[in-house]
Amino acid sequence: MLRRSRARIHDSDAKYNATSLVLAADLAGSFIFAVEGALSAIAGNLDLLGIAVLSFATALCGGMVRDLLIGAVPPNAIRDWRYCAVAFAAAGLTFLLWPFVEHVPKPIIIGLDAAGLSLFAVAGAEKALDYGIQPFIAALMGAITAAGGGTIRDVLLAHVPGVLRVDIYATAALFGSVIVVLGRALRLPPLPVAISGGLACFVLRLVAVWQNWQLPHAG
Amino acid sequence: MLRRSRARIHDSDAKYNATSLVLAADLAGSFIFAVEGALSAIAGNLDLLGIAVLSFATALCGGMVRDLLIGAVPPNAIRDWRYCAVAFAAAGLTFLLWPFVEHVPKPIIIGLDAAGLSLFAVAGAEKALDYGIQPFIAALMGAITAAGGGTIRDVLLAHVPGVLRVDIYATAALFGSVIVVLGRALRLPPLPVAISGGLACFVLRLVAVWQNWQLPHAG
Amino acid sequence: MLRRSRARIHDSDAKYNATSLVLAADLAGSFIFAVEGALSAIAGNLDLLGIAVLSFATALCGGMVRDLLIGAVPPNAIRDWRYCAVAFAAAGLTFLLWPFVEHVPKPIIIGLDAAGLSLFAVAGAEKALDYGIQPFIAALMGAITAAGGGTIRDVLLAHVPGVLRVDIYATAALFGSVIVVLGRALRLPPLPVAISGGLACFVLRLVAVWQNWQLPHAG
Numbered sequence: 001m002l003r004r005s006r007a008r009i010h011d012s013d014a015k016y017n018a019t020s021l022v023l024a025a026d027l028a029g030s031f032i033f034a035v036e037g038a039l040s041a042i043a044g045n046l047d048l049l050g051i052a053v054l055s056f057a058t059a060l061c062g063g064m065v066r067d068l069l070i071g072a073v074p075p076n077a078i079r080d081w082r083y084c085a086v087a088f089a090a091a092g093l094t095f096l097l098w099p100f101v102e103h104v105p106k107p108i109i110i111g112l113d114a115a116g117l118s119l120f121a122v123a124g125a126e127k128a129l130d131y132g133i134q135p136f137i138a139a140l141m142g143a144i145t146a147a148g149g150g151t152i153r154d155v156l157l158a159h160v161p162g163v164l165r166v167d168i169y170a171t172a173a174l175f176g177s178v179i180v181v182l183g184r185a186l187r188l189p190p191l192p193v194a195i196s197g198g199l200a201c202f203v204l205r206l207v208a209v210w211q212n213w214q215l216p217h218a219g
Numbered sequence: 220m221l222r223r224s225r226a227r228i229h230d231s232d233a234k235y236n237a238t239s240l241v242l243a244a245d246l247a248g249s250f251i252f253a254v255e256g257a258l259s260a261i262a263g264n265l266d267l268l269g270i271a272v273l274s275f276a277t278a279l280c281g282g283m284v285r286d287l288l289i290g291a292v293p294p295n296a297i298r299d300w301r302y303c304a305v306a307f308a309a310a311g312l313t314f315l316l317w318p319f320v321e322h323v324p325k326p327i328i329i330g331l332d333a334a335g336l337s338l339f340a341v342a343g344a345e346k347a348l349d350y351g352i353q354p355f356i357a358a359l360m361g362a363i364t365a366a367g368g369g370t371i372r373d374v375l376l377a378h379v380p381g382v383l384r385v386d387i388y389a390t391a392a393l394f395g396s397v398i399v400v401l402g403r404a405l406r407l408p409p410l411p412v413a414i415s416g417g418l419a420c421f422v423l424r425l426v427a428v429w430q431n432w433q434l435p436h437a438g
Numbered sequence: 439m440l441r442r443s444r445a446r447i448h449d450s451d452a453k454y455n456a457t458s459l460v461l462a463a464d465l466a467g468s469f470i471f472a473v474e475g476a477l478s479a480i481a482g483n484l485d486l487l488g489i490a491v492l493s494f495a496t497a498l499c500g501g502m503v504r505d506l507l508i509g510a511v512p513p514n515a516i517r518d519w520r521y522c523a524v525a526f527a528a529a530g531l532t533f534l535l536w537p538f539v540e541h542v543p544k545p546i547i548i549g550l551d552a553a554g555l556s557l558f559a560v561a562g563a564e565k566a567l568d569y570g571i572q573p574f575i576a577a578l579m580g581a582i583t584a585a586g587g588g589t590i591r592d593v594l595l596a597h598v599p600g601v602l603r604v605d606i607y608a609t610a611a612l613f614g615s616v617i618v619v620l621g622r623a624l625r626l627p628p629l630p631v632a633i634s635g636g637l638a639c640f641v642l643r644l645v646a647v648w649q650n651w652q653l654p655h656a657g
Contacts, residue, residue: 047652379594
């Protein structure tokens with residue numbers, strides 16, 4: 001069964017290379033997350049190396065954890081140098097252009113972040129399904145891909161990860177992943193399913209920020 | 220050699236399915252740890268997602284780290300949806316029944332926790348041995364299985380893990396694992412060895428709590 | 439391709455066994471880092487188990503993360519019991535001889551630490567190259583091998599990792615790794631390349647401490 005699912009992966013790899021649209025989108029998402037990681041590092045008064053490490057962690061560690069767990073070793077971010085190059089380029093640009101980046105209006109950053117979140121959730125769930133992971137867990141892998149990097153960034157800053165305390169963030173990623181997994185289980189056509197999952201995550205995230213929705217706390 | 224140890228694993232998988240007692244015990248241990256994770260999350264004022272994540276981490280991350288290190292990929296908790304289902308069910312129940320769970324007498328929680336610890340230590344050491352890991356390291360893997368989840372939970376709460384500071388906790392797990400490993404090295408019958416290891420861990424843990432035993436500090 | 443790179447690894451494993459000098463150096467580096475981990479644990483008022491865990495983490499987790507990422511599973515530190523034995527021996531000795539260890543002059547500790555850093559950076563980059571990892575990423579793996587353990591130690595102590603805030607530390611490791619990777623790419627003879635990379639890391643680290651060089655911060 002492992003061999004069969006590996007074969008399916010090679011097919012989908014071929015498909016990915018063919019389109020290369022997905023790769024571009026993935027790198028764009030990594031760039032956005034890396035910029036956010038660099039901004040957190042600067043806010044935490046880290047040095048240039050710390051900025052590079054937090055860019056790397058925020059952009060790539062979610063996908064790396066997913067790849068380790070589903071058995072896709074070495075992870076994408078280690079196999080393909082372009083992911084690291086994008087993360088470090090984002091770190092360097094944020095460092096150099098910091099006074100400007102700092103003044104990017106908040107709504108634009110939130111919108112870009114929601115786009116990255118949606119993309120990572122959809123791509124993460126699809127990759128887990130391609131590796132033969134059960135649907136329920138594959139949806140979880142989508143959420144880990146999308147929210148895992150920010151969680152590790154917060155741990156490195158010795159903060160309780162924001163994602164565990166406030167906001168509809170990982171929840172939005174999970175929502176998008178679940179739609180992807182359901183669509184695949186119902187054998188709906190892949191592209192519309194992926195777009196629906198991504199849009200669902202994106203819209204839920206933005207509406208949640210706009211309306212200041214929160215998950216319930218106990219007690 | 221890898222192939223041979225894989226073959227032994229399939230045998231033991233067959234044995235596990237045959238009995239299914241072990242699976243039930245493993246899921247019961249996961250449930251207990253997940254409830255404890257949820258209680259920590261509520262104490263740390265995390266939201267519903269944070270509660271789910273801490274349940275998952277406390278119950279399953281010890282075993283996941285073990286599986287990644289011994290090369291059992293994807294880890295059990297990713298391969299079999301029932302582990303995640305148990306962790307999230309525990310999170311949901313703890314969230315809903317929180318006022319009642321909070322009033323469960325402390326000794327009962329300590330006893331259940333010690334039972335989970337013993338179970339995970341024994342199962343973790345046995346799985347490592349099945350994968351051809353050296354005895355000395357296999358005992359360590361038992362302790363990581365048992366105490367690793369709580370360590371990651373504490374890191375996510377930005378605390379120094381309690382297991383590193385106070386109590387005979389991971390030490391009790393290590394004690395049980397060592398007995399399992401020694402018993403196997405002496406080719407004693409597996410079931411009595413497993414029960415002895417589990418009991419040793421359980422009793423040491425309870426006596427240590429009762430007598431307030433502590434490991435020495437330097438200085 | 440994986441199969442081919444595995445073959446190359448077995449060759450280099452044979453070579454490693456032949457010399458066994460490299461193994462001795464690797465264990466020596468682990469010993470130094472483990473002593474430093476134990477000292478951090480004592481400074482953080484951890485108990486004997488915490489001291490053992492921080493020794494283990496500081497000495498071995500950098501290499502373990504590298505091995506997981508490049509697909510060398512089980513990692514060296516799990517496959518070969520001598521690594522764990524060295525880490526725990528260092529923990530025990532530091533615990534017992536703490537009043538003496540504490541009075542070791544700072545320059546000696548810094549010098550030994552820089553030696554361990556250099557060794558791990560060179561060995562980490564070489565192992566990644568042996569596993570067919572791309573040069574740019576292999577250099578990164580060298581830095582992770584050298585600085586990853588200390589990072590995880592700081593996370594366990596709930597500190598922001600020092601390596602992200604101050605000092606030319608991981609940067610020195612990266613410098614040494616880059617030299618190794620460049621030398622291999624230019625097909626220069628391996629031994630002089632390894633020595634040059636190690637020396638470059640060692641000297642940069644010591645000069646940086648001596649001159650109190652820091653990486654730039656933003657803002």
